[in-house]
Amino acid sequence: MVRAVSALLCLAMVTGSSGARAQIVDDGSGAALGPADTRTVLDLIDRHLKSPDAKVTVLRRSAGAIICGSVNVKNREGLYTGERGFVVDLATSFFGRVPEGPELMTFRPGEAYQAMERIRQIYFDRCLD
Template sequence: MKRAALAATRLALALAMGAGLGPPATARAQTVADGSGAGIGPADTRAVLDLVGRNLNSPEARVTELRRAAGGVICGSVDVRNRQGLYSGPRGFVVDLARAEFGRVPDGPELLSPARGEDREAMERVRQLYFRLCLD
C-alpha cells in the first residue's frame, strides 16, 4: 500500500513539473542582499543580476554594494557558493551594461594559474578596471 502511494506521489510531482507548475530548470535566485539596487534602479539591477546569473555557475549568488562608476560601469560585490556549498566570501565585479559584459575580480591563485580556457590578460584587465573605477 505504501509503495502505491509513493508511486502516485512521484507521478503527480513529475506531471506537475512537466506541466510547468514547478520551478523552471533555469531559474536563478540571485539577490541584492543589501538593498543597494535602489541606487541604480530596478531595470539596471535586473540587468546586473541577469549577467551574474549567466556568467557565474551559482544559482544563489548574493550581490551587494551596487553603485555607478565612470563610463557607465556598475561596480559591486558578489558572494557565491563553492563546491562544498559554502559561501566563499564576497569578490568585486564590474559590469558594462552597454556591452552586456561582466567581469569578476580574480583572486591571486586564479591569476597565477588560470583554469583552462581562461585568459590571464582578460582577468588582469578586469582587476585593473575594478581598482581604477570601483575603489574609493
C-alpha cells in the first residue's frame, strides 16, 4: 500500500513539475538548439496552439534569433492534422504557424490577413532553402 502511494506521488510530481505538457520534439532536432531554446519553442507552441500533444520536428536555427520548424497538432476529433511550418523569434517571443490556403481565404484584407501574410513571408524568407 505504501509503495503504491509512493509511486503515485512520484508520478504526480514528475508530471506536475513539467506542467503536464506532452509536447515533444519528435525527431530529436531540438538537440541542436539546446534545452533552453527548445523549451522556449515548446512553451510558445503550448501558449499559442493550446495543444498539449503537439509533435514538433525539423527544428533549426536561421538568421539571428529565428527558429524554424514544423508542428503537428490534433483536431477536435483527436486526429493529427499534418505538419505545418512555424517560425519563432526568440528575441521577441514571437510565434507564428504558417497559414493554410483556406485560412487565408476566410479573412478579408485587414490586420488578421496581414499578420498571416507576415508569418508566411518570414517563413519563406528565413526557413526555406
